[in-house]
Amino acid sequence: MRDFISFIKENFRKLSFGWTLTFLSSFGQTFLISLYVTSISSEFAITEGSFGAIYAICTVLASFIMLTVGHTVDHVSVKKVTAFTIICLAISCILMGISYHIAFVFISLVGLRLTGQGMLTHISMTILSKFFDKNRGKALSFSSLGFSSGEIVLPLLLTFFIAWFDWRWVMIGSGILLLLYLIRLYFTDLEHFNKQLSIGRPSSLTLVKDFGSIINDRRFLILMPTSFAISFTVTAVIFYQYVFVAQKGWSPQLYAAFFTGYALTRLIFSLAGGLWVDKFTAKRMFRIYLIPITLGLLAFAFIHSIFGALVFLLMMGITVGMSGTIKSSILAEVYGIEKLGAIRSLFTMFMVVSTALGPLIVGWMIDGGLSIETIMLSLFGFMALCLLNAQRIKGVSTRT
Template identity: 50%
Template sequence: MKEYFTFFKKNFKEVRFGWTLTLLSGFGQTYFISLYVPEIIKVFGISNGLFGGIYAAATVITSFLLITLGHFVDHKPIKTVTFYTILGLALSSILLGFSEIHMIVLFLALLGLRLTGQGLLSHISQTVLSRRFDLDRGKALSIASSGYSVGEAIFPIIVTSLLLWSNLKTTSLLCAAFLVFYLIRMRFLDLKKFDKDLDLESKISGKILLTDFKDIISERKFFIIMPSSFVMSFVSTAFFFYQYIFVKDLKWSVTLYASFFIVYAITRFIMSLIGGLLVDRFSAKKLFRFYLIPLGIGLFPMVVSNHILAALFFLVMIGITTGLAGTVKTALLAEVYGTGKLGTVRSFFNMFMVLSTAAGPLVVGIMMDNGINFNMIILLLILLTFAVILNNQRSLFRKS
């Protein structure tokens, strides 16, 4: 931990900025939006599968918008890119508050939340820190990733309490107010250090982007790295999106289950720090083989038991995987593709990750509507996860 203390003290402002963005990205993450799902379904009188379809459509569009906007972090002042991203997130929260007006308003709100929160804020944080730090990349990314853990620990409790006290409209408007407050705070931040790593003179055209994407997808290593990112987001999103539906159906205590997220967040935080040290010491390429295994193991108890402690075990194990992933995935791309066009590369891989977050709720929602029970859904997720874990081992025996 002494290594972290020394690094954090020396680079406090840069790391604090990255950490804040990952924290604020929570407003567009699936675990956060899932808190609203029961009320949204009730207000609009729609099924789980239909809402999953709406969410999937918004997320698919987000994935394609992400690859057209993600490269700006390589060529535009970071303060400008971040300001407009957070402004978009605040406006999307306002739209969600008034979503009862029409289904189109709900769709636009989901689109904005997914694009700016889950998509761009995470992308900006991970890209600028990975590019800024080389030898200490693992530590920088792991500290920033702890922002996810803090959000997962506090936001569900705060939002659940607000929803019990008020309603969807009041809660989402309060979230928007919080984001506007940070925009005011941003005026006093000096982020010019991040701009030193940019190529501000470059002109990026659609043709250049398409060429870059074609080069990425033509290489074998893409088909080793991409499925790993896809399956992790698919499984976690599918579970977290409907978690409070599962809680209700299985007659679990909502309050007790929500409190489990503190354990999940602590686990993720600890593993994020450990992951940073491991990446700096052994490289992300080596950790890539193993980081999904806890996720697969964590699903097993829920196949054979509907006890709430099975959910706790899962949250601990997925906390291990997500804690490692926050550092491993971005560091791996920097190691494999370099940092010159890291924003472009990350946005392309993130497109598939975001697509998986659309597919997860859609597929599971359809299965639920067709009467497939909770245990069978979990079993199918296990089979998918271990198929990808096997694929991750390919890089050990053949050249990329």
């Protein structure tokens, strides 16, 4: 831990930039957008189920756009890519706030998902993976703290402001806040990250060939399912968590308090994951990090008291806390860093698709009358298969 603290002190400016991007990505994450679901559904006279379907379509569309823009991190200056992404995220927030037709809501959601959850996370993880080699795990784990920080702080703040002001003003205010960050970005020196840039922009044909070779590679079929499974499961459970709480007859207030435990656990294991990746390598950690959430699903299914939810939330926090560091580090270890931006954009696309499919499929299961136990056991089986598949990483060589 002393080495970690020393590393943070020596590289704080570089690391704080990565942390800021993951924190600001919260404005496009499901947990924050979910605060507006009821208000938007009421405003535009649509059901919450209809909003969920629109959200899924927008998320999938954003994931495919990621393929066309994710590679820019490899060859365009970090400051330009970041500034453009922040501007687009801010415009998406403001557009949502002033929208008076469902079409504008659709466009706004695409922008929020693409630039928030997609690009800001992508930029942060890619540039830190490229810049740091021996201490990649520590760098990525510090950057990942932005996620848990956003989960702890922003829902409380925005819920307070939504209660006092109209949700539209909160959305517009979020956009203005993002634009103000551009002032700070202008005076931030990011030239050290540009040393890893490749020369020239790849053609569309080159990108298609690269993506095709990645998908047809054995490594992709080992790495992708775990990333997909985590995002699929976590997003689905969080999206419908209060539906499950109501069906179980649990206290929503006590569950909300337990959710804070998830955020804190995620924060702690974000740090621990970085230390373990540097000590044991991402390949070794990749084989075991799905175990906690997989076992936690069994607790959610079979423990009838609300403490079953607590066990699941803590176990989910362990896996999710480590996942950001491990998923980014393993790509650098297995593929190298030369085209890491393009490679991560492909994996990010599948991850974002999973966040759309999770609520959609689990929603169908709920509408179909399946019990919570059956739903959780189905997710458990899915995660267990991905865990078994992850063991194949042992035979994959490491690249630098």
